[in-house]
Amino acid sequence: MLIQVxxxxxxxxxxxxxxxxxxxLIYKASGLMSFAQGDMLTLGAFLGYSFYGIxxxxxxxxxxxxxxxxxxxxxxxxxxxxxxxxxxxxLPVYIVLATIAISYIIQNAAMLIxxxxxxxxxxxxxxxxxxxxxxxxxxxxxxCILMSLVCMVALHIFMKYTRFGTAMRAAAMDATAARACxxxxxxxxxxxxxxxxxxxxxxxxxxGPIYGVYTMLGAIIGRKGFSSAVIGGFGNMxxxxxxxxxxGLVETCTSAYISSAxxxxxxxxxxxxxxxxxxxxxFNEQALTD
Amino acid sequence: xxxxxxxxxxxxxxxxxxxxxxxxxNYGILICGxxxxxxxxxxxxxxxxxxxxxxxxxxxxFFAIGAYGSALLHKYLHLxxxxxxxxxxxIATLIGALLAYPASKLVFHFLSLATVAFGEIVYQLxxxxxxxxxxxFTGFYxxxxxxxxxxxxxxxxxxxxxLVCVCGFLLMKHRLVKSKEGRAFLAIxxxxxxxxxxxxxxxxxxxxxxxxxxFYTAFAGSMYAHYVRFISPETFSNRQSxxxxxMLLFGGTASLxxxxxxxxxxxxxxxxxxxxxxxxxxxxxxxxxxxxxxMPGGIYGIIKKRIDKRRVVS
Numbered sequence: 366m367l368i369q370v371x372x373x374x375x376x377x378x379x380x381x382x383x384x385x386x387x388x389x390l391i392y393k394a395s396g397l398m399s400f401a402q403g404d405m406l407t408l409g410a411f412l413g414y415s416f417y418g419i420x421x422x423x424x425x426x427x428x429x430x431x432x433x434x435x436x437x438x439x440x441x442x443x444x445x446x447x448x449x450x451x452x453x454x455x456l457p458v459y460i461v462l463a464t465i466a467i468s469y470i471i472q473n474a475a476m477l478i479x480x481x482x483x484x485x486x487x488x489x490x491x492x493x494x495x496x497x498x499x500x501x502x503x504x505x506x507x508x509c510i511l512m513s514l515v516c517m518v519a520l521h522i523f524m525k526y527t528r529f530g531t532a533m534r535a536a537a538m539d540a541t542a543a544r545a546c547x548x549x550x551x552x553x554x555x556x557x558x559x560x561x562x563x564x565x566x567x568x569x570x571x572x573g574p575i576y577g578v579y580t581m582l583g584a585i586i587g588r589k590g591f592s593s594a595v596i597g598g599f600g601n602m603x604x605x606x607x608x609x610x611x612x613g614l615v616e617t618c619t620s621a622y623i624s625s626a627x628x629x630x631x632x633x634x635x636x637x638x639x640x641x642x643x644x645x646x647x648f649n650e651q652a653l654t655d
Numbered sequence: 656x657x658x659x660x661x662x663x664x665x666x667x668x669x670x671x672x673x674x675x676x677x678x679x680x681n682y683g684i685l686i687c688g689x690x691x692x693x694x695x696x697x698x699x700x701x702x703x704x705x706x707x708x709x710x711x712x713x714x715x716x717f718f719a720i721g722a723y724g725s726a727l728l729h730k731y732l733h734l735x736x737x738x739x740x741x742x743x744x745x746i747a748t749l750i751g752a753l754l755a756y757p758a759s760k761l762v763f764h765f766l767s768l769a770t771v772a773f774g775e776i777v778y779q780l781x782x783x784x785x786x787x788x789x790x791x792f793t794g795f796y797x798x799x800x801x802x803x804x805x806x807x808x809x810x811x812x813x814x815x816x817x818l819v820c821v822c823g824f825l826l827m828k829h830r831l832v833k834s835k836e837g838r839a840f841l842a843i844x845x846x847x848x849x850x851x852x853x854x855x856x857x858x859x860x861x862x863x864x865x866x867x868x869x870f871y872t873a874f875a876g877s878m879y880a881h882y883v884r885f886i887s888p889e890t891f892s893n894r895q896s897x898x899x900x901x902m903l904l905f906g907g908t909a910s911l912x913x914x915x916x917x918x919x920x921x922x923x924x925x926x927x928x929x930x931x932x933x934x935x936x937x938x939x940x941x942x943x944x945x946x947x948x949x950m951p952g953g954i955y956g957i958i959k960k961r962i963d964k965r966r967v968v969s
């Protein structure tokens with residue numbers, strides 16, 4: 366029982382981590398918050414379903430296609446909407462509301478295109494179950510954990526060791542100084558939004574085979590992702606992952622051993638607790654002080 | 656000046672005659688009642704967001720506390736409804752103050768997260784209440800308002816009741832924003848550090864703003880409960896909080912008339928979109944985006960700009 370709980374906790378925790386990673390990227394790069402991240406996950410899952418389940422492309426190719434599509438969508442949204450609003454010098458609440466509007470549009474467009482029913486994502490692996498430490502689990506669950514970790518490491522390497530990643534970090538740290546060094550800040554912010562959309566979509570594809578695909582899949586995950594981001598320290602990439610995994614474990618343990626009715630209340634209470642008591646999170650991220 | 660008072664009297668007469676104008680159109684009076692409820696709810700949100708500059712994305716929670724609080728108190732303690740409405744609003748005020756106490760140190764984005772989390776917690780408590788006292792997802796039936804034996808059971812009666820409530824609450828708001836507290840709110844909105852330097856107890860006034868705002872919204876929630884006489888958790892989801900913010904921003908913040916125009920415009924638009932039920936939320940999303948991109952000052956902002964321009968010309 367415990368191992369099963371831990372594995373399902375890790376699965377959902379890794380997805381929370383991926384979503385939170387997107388929040389952290391965006392917050393670091395532009396000091397903004399996107400409420401559309403969860404719906405990016407939904408859209409990613411639906412696109413994955415279409416490419417893999419309907420068009421019958423190989424899984425790896427579908428994954429690449431989805432991530433590319435979502436990357437360009439994220440880039441487009443930043444360029445078309447967020448940048449326009451920033452140029453108009455509107456209150457920050459309008460940007461938050463704009464991302465909420467985007468999330469409504471994605472949710473309802475997805476509902477019109479793919480319907481209201483829960484679609485079952487076709488299996489990725491030919492075997493239905495594998496044994497891990499004496500319990501049988503879906504291979505997709507293990508794949509989800511593995512892929513999220515790969516995603517995080519890849520993103521870490523990209524941000525830390527590539528030329529472009531360094532430029533992005535510089536742009537996030539001090540936009541004016543970065544601009545003076547010849548970095549295209551506007552482009553790198555756009556890429557950040559694209560990357561976080563791509564990461565969220567990956568989460569969607571990984572979660573699809575386990576949870577099924579439906580229009581509200583990402584809405585709750587998106588809001589819980591905030592909890593994991595705050596637990597780890599908002600803006601801290603590693604904190605996002607650790608926070609996500611912690612939250613996933615806490616949540617599945619409560620629903621397994623106490624009651625599933627209270628699992629949402631617990632994760633939001635954890636969010637409030639961290640905000641009120643330790644807003645810098647486990648990793649002591651100082652982003653909150655400004 | 657004379658023209659202004661004449662137009663005011665005309666407006667008052669018009670408002671009093673609305674049920675007569677809609678004599679054969681009960682649905683119209685129904686909507687007018689809802690507009691009244693939303694005006695009060697959004698005026699509350701305006702106090703905390705428009706005047707004090709503190710965002711709340713969980714005001715549906717106070718709406719829920721008012722609605723469920725009043726309905727539950729009536730059902731289980733058999734108190735008269737008008738009293739339960741006031742008690743529920745007072746409870747919401749206390750909860751608002753309790754939430755604002757630790758939340759007052761959070762800045763914009765993190766305050767919005769905290770209020771989202773608060774809204775979700777209340778929603779979950781209502782939807783999966785211990786022992787099912789709120790009726791959970793099946794909803795909860797309640798009675799209409801009973802004013803010392805006079806039942807406010809028809810739409811017309813409720814319209815007049817709402818009209819009195821709206822006038823009362825707007826008057827209260829007007830008095831509040833013109834008072835010392837109101838000036839402190841504005842100072843905090845413009846620059847909280849400077850306000851602090853001038854001797855304004857920032858934390859205290861943020862709590863006052865939040866608590867007052869909770870009172871307004873919760874009272875509106877209890878009005879909603881006894882108007883519809885049926886409440887279910889869907890009405891109090893985070894979508895409702897976003898709707899409040901949309902109405903407020905659409906109408907224009909930090910004014911008396913902004914919430915009125917916002918509530919009326921968004922509610923009428925929503926009703927108008929009912930014919931396209933499948934596309935309603937999609938169109939709503941696009942409209943929200945267009946409004947944000949094209950008219951960030953809201954209706955009030957546009958009108959004000961016009962008037963200011965005319966003044967400059969003359």
